[in-house]
Amino acid sequence: MVVQQEEVHTRSFHSISNNTTELFFALFCGVFLLIGFLMEQFTTLTSWTSLSSYIISYFFGGYFISIVATKKIIQGGFDIDFLMIAAAAGAAYIDKWAEGALLLFLFSLGHALEHYAMDKAKKSIKALGELTPKTALLKKEGTLKEVAIKDLRINDVIVVKPHSKIAADGVIIHGSSSINQAPITGESIPVDKTFIEDSTNLASFDQIEKKHIVFTGTINGDHSLDVLVLKLSKDSTVSRLIKMVSEVETQKSPTQRLTKKFEKWYVPLVILMVALLCFAFLIIEEDFDTSLYRAISVLVAASPCALAISTPSAVLSGIARAAQKGVLIKGGKALEQLGEITSIAFDKTGTLTEGKPRLTNVIPINELKERDFAQLVLEVESLSNHPLARAIAKDLKSWYSIEVTNLAEHVVAIQGKGIQATYLQEKVLIGTKSLMESVAIELDQDLNSKMEQLLKNGHTVMIVAFKNKIAGIISVMDTPRNTAASTLKRLKEIGIKHMIMLTGDHQHVGDAIARQIGLTEAKGNLLPEDKVEAIKSLLLRDGKIAMVGDGVNDAPAMALSTVSIAMGAAGSDVALETADVALMSDKIENLPFVIGLSRASKRVIKQNVWISLGVVVVLVPATILSLTTIGLAVVFHEGSTLIVVLNALRLLRFNKA
Missing domain, CATH: 3.40.1110.10 (Calcium-transporting ATPase, cytoplasmic domain N)
Known part of the structure; x- marks a missing residue:
């Protein structure tokens, strides 16, 4: 875990370092652009002086963009950065150095601010890597010794002093205390934990009562505890969360996959259109420089920067906000699909009861x-x-x-x-x-x-x-959970039309629970294979369905559902692996929040796509008809990119169902 943490911190440091350098380069680009413009307009110095300033501005503005574009070209593709470099080179060719430098300044500034803003979304996730303390107090033969957590072994006993972080996943064998589990489960109130009476013949970690187990990175209360280590640091709940959260960033949502497909044919089409516009002077009465200027303006206007960042920024912000509340959403697909759900199937035991x-x-x-x-x-x-x-x-x-x-x-x-x-x-x-x-x-x-x-x-x-x-x-x-009825009522208020219980208990039991808590339907006497058939029939009826369970007994049915949601996933390897969405705490009342967040994320994604496409649709005809300059096209273009990023970051403040 220490090695993993160091890797996370190293990546984080390099990311911060690169983003800071990129921002400074963008600002230097702007400074030299301004100096060149002032010398050109208000001094009698030779044109070479202002040109030198513009060239320096080009260097700072194009440095990071050129690196990204070159890497992409080597891989056999063209992207937005290539279009920007091509536009700036074209502007220099027709002696429009100021406008080319303005393009690079705004584009590089947009890039830097975009990365800075995205880092804010990632920060709450990467903070997981800082949860684990670096050392633990090992209790051996009546003495205490401070050791690195990577040196802890299964069945070691560690002492957790009051108000200190817990260094390993394990079971309390001596002492009682209140534990702040917010870093893992999102619970705002500390949870009372006590020792297990018989620690000689333990069940698996997943099956031990939650009141006896503790997680790495959670914070002890006022009393000292002796904890029997049951998981190595690399297998702890927090380590698995770090790994899974880093993986969800790469899992594309349906909208993201669609925009990627769009970009794949769109960028070559833009290059072809720009190449043709360069020869417009052969058809209409104008010189080559005018045609080239128009083509470069179209190149800027048609670059889908905002579209490229619109979905991933919203997805990452949504996942980060969920992580803050103790919910792990495994990628954009689950985030988007959950927002489309109007039917939910629930396991009974341990979920609704x-x-x-x-x-x-x-x-x-x-x-x-x-x-x-x-x-x-x-x-x-x-x-x-x-x-x-x-x-x-x-x-x-x-x-x-x-x-x-x-x-x-x-x-x-x-x-x-x-x-x-x-x-x-x-x-x-x-x-x-x-x-x-x-x-x-x-x-x-x-x-x-x-x-x-x-x-x-x-x-x-x-x-x-x-x-x-x-x-x-x-x-x-x-008996039903105390919060089950109020949660189902809230789900109904936010548009969940069908709430169905699937249980192996007698139909009378299912019907009784359904009446007490407000379910629309209950299906009893179901074996695991019957639950699979029930999900199939519900999919036929409703199109999409989410299933909420513990991720263990109902794994086949959950795997078949559109979105599977595991309750109380903290400490459960199976639940973390099988579910699309994992509620780390054992609180069903978090479900309306997750669905609300998913719907908000989907709205933001749609807004961002429409904003980015709308700007392209307006700017491209305007530049083809010579109604705008490169400078104005850049302002609108980069403005739309920043708008979609800032719009996505609103999700970090989402707090309602």
Whole structure:
């Protein structure tokens, strides 16, 4: 990572250095242009003095442009820089040195300011490379030693002092603190983190609860932490972000690809038209110099500089703004296409819901009081390692302020049906209706109707039997995220017409969640291959669709969608690799912002294309008809280039859905 950071900093330094030099060269070009003009107009010095000043102006103005044009010619192509050099050379040929120098001054100044402005868009992205501290405090055999982060190894333990940056992706094994994760996830409020109780048999980094893991470059709060390193510096989340962000700059948007195709045939066509205009004196009554002057003016007017920069400047600004808010957008294609979406499919678990089952009902039946019934269930469920049992036990303790007294024993899991145990030397069964039927325990009509009502509302119901008769029922449910309903409402307000849940849960569960949070449709009982078929049918119906999920279980369906969006991608290698858009934090409320940003970017791209083409459409006929000079053509031409760049930079301030 240190090597990578040094490379990023080196590239950044050279970029800044070149841009600064280019800007100074452009200014020197302007200074010598002004000196030459003043000597020519207001002194009696020989023409060679002003010409010398113009030649120096040519050198400074044409230096960087000539380098770019030469490289392109060697590669077998012609671009806008070549057209500018040709125009300046033509102006010198017809003894219009002042206008040629003005052309080079404004063009080189435009180039320099354009690069300077684009660097502003890149700055927020390149800042990622500065997140990682260079050293870490390694804890070994009771002593602390400062080491370079490149020397850290998997399973090393590092100490993170209060208010310092975290040096590696890992899991907290000692201590609790609030962590500022804004550099990675964009979350404005620090997140409480605590140690994991058992660090001897860890799951993969992606599967550890988020409250236990920390990321490189995030900032510790008021308390010291011991962190077990789980990723090498080159594999850390921030390193992957740096790599991916550098790659997205090269991924072309549809509009960008279209403008590149346009430029490919447009530039040779301009060269051909200019060559023909040089011989206009053979057809109309004028001298060769007049025809050449007109041709050079057309060359300036027809150069599509603004068009060339219009899309990449907007794309880069949009991606940079998203990165500031903790969202990784992988290139212009995803940025543009997301803005065209009017239908979104959602995975349920962990996307629209918390992904953690919660106890929803405790209903005693017959002689047991509610608290006694809750104690019975707690004693039995606390013996099971099943995630559902752990969730029930946790919520029972919280609801009733009770603790396990170890009065239950001999727990046995009955596959697919529930569990059996003894409590106070009596048999207890907790599970499905079929479990009760298998031991000949009957359910009365009243109990059946209560269960049916809960099932219709999306609850998972378990029956509890004690002493061979029904003691009561409990229900659990994966509850919606607190922000899900408000997020979907906002999506509807900004024009998302169809919001569909795709879930493997029962249709009743899907329908219940859909009613609670405002989905337009829910499809339940879906296997992964069924979700793929559902996406296919939605594509046929709506043309384009985005899918939001975790990027792991729903990878096939997400890959088929027009744009795939991964939730909570921080730390998840799979989500970062598979999704077109990665929400680094686990916050669905960022979705309206991303869609709004995409639409704003698309609007800016369209505006820029129309501005750049409009200037060409107006200027070319005006110069052909000799209604404008080279100087005026340059002013309009370079003015349009700066306008589209400044228009694109407005995206860096985008802050609404």
